[in-house]
Amino acid sequence: MQHYSMNLKLKVWRQRNANEQGHFETYDVENVSSEMSFLEMIDVLNEQLISKGGEPIAFDHDCREGICGMCSMVIDGRPHGPWKGTTTCQLHMRAFKDGDMITVEPFRANAFPVIKDLMVSRSAFDRIIQAGGYISVNTGNAVDGNALPIEKDKADDAFAAAACIGCGACVAACKNASAMLFVSAKVSHLALLPQGEPERKQRVVNMIAQMDKEGFGSCTNTYACEAECPKEISVLNIARLNREYLDATLSAD
Amino acid sequence: MLDAKIPQGSLSEKWTKYKGSVKLVNPANKRKLEIIVVGTGLAGSSAAASLGEMGYKVKAFCFQDSPRRAHSIAAQGGINAAKNYQNDGDSTYRLFYDTIKGGDYRAREANVHRLAEVSTNIIDQCVAQGVPFAREYGGLLSNRSFGGTQVQRTFYAAGQTGQQLLIGAYQALERQVALGTVEMFARHEMVELVIIDGKARGIIARNLVTGELERHFGHAVLLCTGGYGNVFYLSTNAMGSNVTAAWKVHRKGAYFANPCFTQIHPTCIPVSGDHQSKLTLMSESLRNDGRIWVPAKQSDNRAPNEIPEEERDYYLERRYPAFGNLVPRDVASRAAKERCDAGYGVGTSKQAVYLDYAAAIQRYGKAEESKRNLGSVSSETITALGKEVVKEKYGNLFDMYEKITGENPYEVPMRIYPAVHYTMGGLWVDYELKTTIDGLYALGEANFSDHGANRLGASALMQGLADGYFVIPYTLGNYLAEEIRTNNIPTDHPAFVEAEKNASERINKLISIKGKQTVESFHKRLGKIIWDKCGMARSAEGLKQAIEEVRALKKEFWSDVRIPGGINEMNPELDKAGRVADFIELGELMCLDALERNESCGGHFREEYQTPDGEALRDDENYMYVAAWEMKEENWQLHKESLNYEIVKPSQRSYK
Numbered sequence: 001m002q003h004y005s006m007n008l009k010l011k012v013w014r015q016r017n018a019n020e021q022g023h024f025e026t027y028d029v030e031n032v033s034s035e036m037s038f039l040e041m042i043d044v045l046n047e048q049l050i051s052k053g054g055e056p057i058a059f060d061h062d063c064r065e066g067i068c069g070m071c072s073m074v075i076d077g078r079p080h081g082p083w084k085g086t087t088t089c090q091l092h093m094r095a096f097k098d099g100d101m102i103t104v105e106p107f108r109a110n111a112f113p114v115i116k117d118l119m120v121s122r123s124a125f126d127r128i129i130q131a132g133g134y135i136s137v138n139t140g141n142a143v144d145g146n147a148l149p150i151e152k153d154k155a156d157d158a159f160a161a162a163a164c165i166g167c168g169a170c171v172a173a174c175k176n177a178s179a180m181l182f183v184s185a186k187v188s189h190l191a192l193l194p195q196g197e198p199e200r201k202q203r204v205v206n207m208i209a210q211m212d213k214e215g216f217g218s219c220t221n222t223y224a225c226e227a228e229c230p231k232e233i234s235v236l237n238i239a240r241l242n243r244e245y246l247d248a249t250l251s252a253d
Numbered sequence: 254m255l256d257a258k259i260p261q262g263s264l265s266e267k268w269t270k271y272k273g274s275v276k277l278v279n280p281a282n283k284r285k286l287e288i289i290v291v292g293t294g295l296a297g298s299s300a301a302a303s304l305g306e307m308g309y310k311v312k313a314f315c316f317q318d319s320p321r322r323a324h325s326i327a328a329q330g331g332i333n334a335a336k337n338y339q340n341d342g343d344s345t346y347r348l349f350y351d352t353i354k355g356g357d358y359r360a361r362e363a364n365v366h367r368l369a370e371v372s373t374n375i376i377d378q379c380v381a382q383g384v385p386f387a388r389e390y391g392g393l394l395s396n397r398s399f400g401g402t403q404v405q406r407t408f409y410a411a412g413q414t415g416q417q418l419l420i421g422a423y424q425a426l427e428r429q430v431a432l433g434t435v436e437m438f439a440r441h442e443m444v445e446l447v448i449i450d451g452k453a454r455g456i457i458a459r460n461l462v463t464g465e466l467e468r469h470f471g472h473a474v475l476l477c478t479g480g481y482g483n484v485f486y487l488s489t490n491a492m493g494s495n496v497t498a499a500w501k502v503h504r505k506g507a508y509f510a511n512p513c514f515t516q517i518h519p520t521c522i523p524v525s526g527d528h529q530s531k532l533t534l535m536s537e538s539l540r541n542d543g544r545i546w547v548p549a550k551q552s553d554n555r556a557p558n559e560i561p562e563e564e565r566d567y568y569l570e571r572r573y574p575a576f577g578n579l580v581p582r583d584v585a586s587r588a589a590k591e592r593c594d595a596g597y598g599v600g601t602s603k604q605a606v607y608l609d610y611a612a613a614i615q616r617y618g619k620a621e622e623s624k625r626n627l628g629s630v631s632s633e634t635i636t637a638l639g640k641e642v643v644k645e646k647y648g649n650l651f652d653m654y655e656k657i658t659g660e661n662p663y664e665v666p667m668r669i670y671p672a673v674h675y676t677m678g679g680l681w682v683d684y685e686l687k688t689t690i691d692g693l694y695a696l697g698e699a700n701f702s703d704h705g706a707n708r709l710g711a712s713a714l715m716q717g718l719a720d721g722y723f724v725i726p727y728t729l730g731n732y733l734a735e736e737i738r739t740n741n742i743p744t745d746h747p748a749f750v751e752a753e754k755n756a757s758e759r760i761n762k763l764i765s766i767k768g769k770q771t772v773e774s775f776h777k778r779l780g781k782i783i784w785d786k787c788g789m790a791r792s793a794e795g796l797k798q799a800i801e802e803v804r805a806l807k808k809e810f811w812s813d814v815r816i817p818g819g820i821n822e823m824n825p826e827l828d829k830a831g832r833v834a835d836f837i838e839l840g841e842l843m844c845l846d847a848l849e850r851n852e853s854c855g856g857h858f859r860e861e862y863q864t865p866d867g868e869a870l871r872d873d874e875n876y877m878y879v880a881a882w883e884m885k886e887e888n889w890q891l892h893k894e895s896l897n898y899e900i901v902k903p904s905q906r907s908y909k
């Protein structure tokens with residue numbers, strides 16, 4: 001792998017807090033190594049800003065290895081940037097070349113208000129989980145782990161859906177800011193497992209109700225969510241969600 | 254001597270007897286008792302959810318925007334449990350024994366035995382919550398091997414075990430939030446402990462969005478705030494992982510145990526340059542199938558695939574034939590350092606060794622050929638089949654490697670090097686997980702209790718969940734049963750006022766320094782001192798220097814740090830400054846502890862104390878104790894808890 005160094009221009013969204021208006025500012029960042037991660041490049045810029053008496057760009061991040069779901073930028077119009085199946089923190093600078101101008105914005109959705117600069121609040125997702133994204137089993141109530149064999153295929157599908165990191169890129173990618181991919185991933189994960197069976201119907205109904213209440217839009221069927229999802233959660237989950245919802249509402253009457 | 258309050262009776266009966274005689278709190282009283290849980294990783298989420306289910310009123314805190322993002326989410330490889338589903342001779346005793354031996358005989362027997370006992374319940378609980386563990390075609394749970402053991406007892410969910418376990422605990426927690434038993438405070442950081450009449454009674458937390466300080470009362474306080482590996486600046490920990498909560502309580506009287514016992518993980522992606530902000534682990538599970546080697550010749554610059562078999566040195570297999578690539582972490586890390594220091598390292602930095610999957614791909618390919626009855630197929634097909642199997646087992650790890658390095662590990666061996674990963678040391682706790690402050694408990698990586706001087710892989714997840722789901726629900730009741738007459742203390746009590754004042758003064762002091770150097774630059778310098786002198790190898794001379802250097806750094810920090818922005822707003826630099834200030838103080842204590850322990854054991858390797866073939870040389874006669882440090886003014890006093898091995902007979906650890 002050939003490494004190189006580049007000079008970049010960054011156009012970054014700056015916003016003091018939820019109440020103030022935001023705007024773009026442009027910065028030069030020099031001598032960026034192709035080996036850096038995108039966030040390391042922002043670190044370098046922030047160190048420069050602080051040294052010059054300015055204020056660093058606020059952004060969310062924690063694990064920096066693509067699993068916590070905390071990082072959340074829209075880079076050149078794409079949530080988590082240009083690489084497929086990759087979070088912002090895993091994006092590396094070899095995706096860019098010398099002289100590039102990169103635009104960086106927060107995830108935008110009514111249900112994700114901006115806190116500062118590139119940071120948004122995604123607590124709506126927690127409230128959707130509170131509405132039913134769990135299996136009701138108190139500590140100590142469990143039977144032996146092998147008491148109930150689960151077909152490998154089903155277990156694998158449940159796992160694939162459970163890989164969602166709750167980042168919200170699907171919402172940011174959707175022109176309606178729909179949270180269907182996120183909700184469908186959780187509904188699928190639990191509906192595919194025998195342990196999830198008893199609460200299957202009320203779960204899907206309650207989670208959808210909460211999703212609507214939070215102000216997420218409806219599904220556009222354009223699959224922008226799947227294209228931008230860093231964990232490549234499949235839109236087949238949305239089809240399953242729709243079936244689950246239909247089943248639950250029909251039989252409830 | 255410190256008393257760990259270990260129950261009487263034979264080792265295997267202690268926990269059962271304890272549970273049978275522990276004091277209980279009736280349901281009506283539980284509703285009146287409030288518990289503060291700081292941290293919502295595996296330990297905190299499981300504790301908060303379980304205590305909420307029991308009927309207590311819980312307030313839980315984390316600094317991320319959601320409890321689901323705690324550092325536990327990043328655990329990859331798996332979780333141990335003595336289920337013996339593989340019928341390969343596993344048992345509670347064997348898990349207990351492996352953990353004690355793996356910890357190089359510096360862990361407390363009674364705690365470790367309890368851990369092994371409850372390990373099986375954890376798997377059951379997680380399966381019931383819907384944790385999608387890997388399964389075999391027959392539908393039953395699958396296992397893999399991990400370092401330091403000869404049985405297969407590790408349960409896993411591809412390379413995302415921590416994520417799946419945490420999501421399970423998080424969902425249980427959110428269910429309690431919905432039911433109203435748990436109140437969740439995300440984007441909050443604990444900055445002070447409140448002590449009233451000698452008992453922990455609450456915390457001061459900073460709302461990280463508004464910068465406001467808040468007072469929260471609790472009849473008891475649980476710290477589940479994780480480890481302090483980020484004292485090294487570069488580590489595999491999440492960026493926000495910190496020692497702050499533990500340090501605040503240490504400053505208020507809680508003893509800090511074995512701070513120098515830190516774990517350097519052998520298989521991480523090497524540092525690529527000065528810009529490096531953190532290191533990425535390649536799960537230990539990769540050592541199941543991967544083979545570690547360096548060229549047999551020094552400074553061999555050929556590409557790895559051009560180096561023929563007979564010119565490679567599979568040094569772990571050579572030195573440790575019984576365990577081979579699966580020796581414990583401390584042993585594997587030191588062996589890698591030894592080869593690199595001796596000039597056999599690879600890659601541009603020469604600070605790396607190879608982790609090679611070529612042999613595993615062939616082995617799995619052939620197994621598939623016969624499993625699928627394909628007859629005799631071409632070698633390309635075998636390779637392709639083998640890659641498929643490896644992808645299923647380790648795909649996400651391989652992807653991660655490729656994203657970071659730009660190299661394809663299915664084609665070329667991965668380059669790896671040891672990196673800071675875990676801290677065995679932590680707040681001293683007794684058998685009930687109580688610190689030396691009454692009413693203050695520590696769970697998970699934040700305490701010191703179960704892993705001695707070295708933790709075995711897949712045992713931290715087990716410990717976090719054991720503490721939260723199965724230990725604290727009993728031991729906390731024993732304390733709270735005496736508290737049912739304590740009414741909620743209003744937060745205008747002078748102790749709350751005083752604690753808030755302290756926190757506020759410190760924040761004001763930090764922000765008004767207005768110096769020239771960034772917080773990050775101090776953190777980097779601290780990390781370098783600690784890594785160089787209190788990392789994989791330590792010496793009395795180096796440690797003494799390090800102590801001087803850290804003290805000087807502290808002075809410089811408090812006179813020249815520059816923190817932009819204000820107090821009453823979201824200000825990540827200010828948050829980080831508070832954490833780095835605490836890391837600096839901890840750094841000094843780590844070096845002091847390492848200097849005091851004149852022996853080598855587990856992750857603590859003092860160059861002066863080694864066997865002729867370079868293995869750690871323990872001194873059981875003089876150092877078979879837990880070093881628990883009490884902070885006095887700005888100095889420390891050492892207290893000891895002696896370790897009595899009733900069952901296991903300490904011997905020199907051998908993995909040959």
Ligand SMILES: Cc1cc2nc3c(=O)[nH]c(=O)nc-3n(C[C@H](O)[C@H](O)[C@H](O)COP(=O)(O)OP(=O)(O)OC[C@H]3O[C@@H](n4cnc5c(N)ncnc54)[C@H](O)[C@@H]3O)c2cc1C
Nearest residue numbers: 292293294295296316325330331443479697698711713714
């Ligand atoms: C990359 C990686 C892979 C790993 N893989 C494995 C594995 O395969 N198997 C295994 O057994 N172990 C593994 N480990 C170790 C294991 O993940 C951790 O030891 C364990 O998850 C720690 O859990 P915890 O609940 O104690 O703390 P954490 O998960 O670190 O949680 C700490 C919590 O405390 C909160 N917090 C911290 N400070 C404050 C404060 N001041 N105020 C408020 N809240 C605060 C945080 O917000 C967070 O919620 C791995 C570790 C790493 C780094």
Ligand code: SF4
Nearest residue numbers: 164165167168170229
């Ligand atoms: S579905 Fe994908 S994009 Fe949406 S929250 Fe989950 S991981 Fe993120």
Ligand code: FES
Nearest residue numbers: 062064069071089
């Ligand atoms: S920082 Fe954790 S996913 Fe990006």
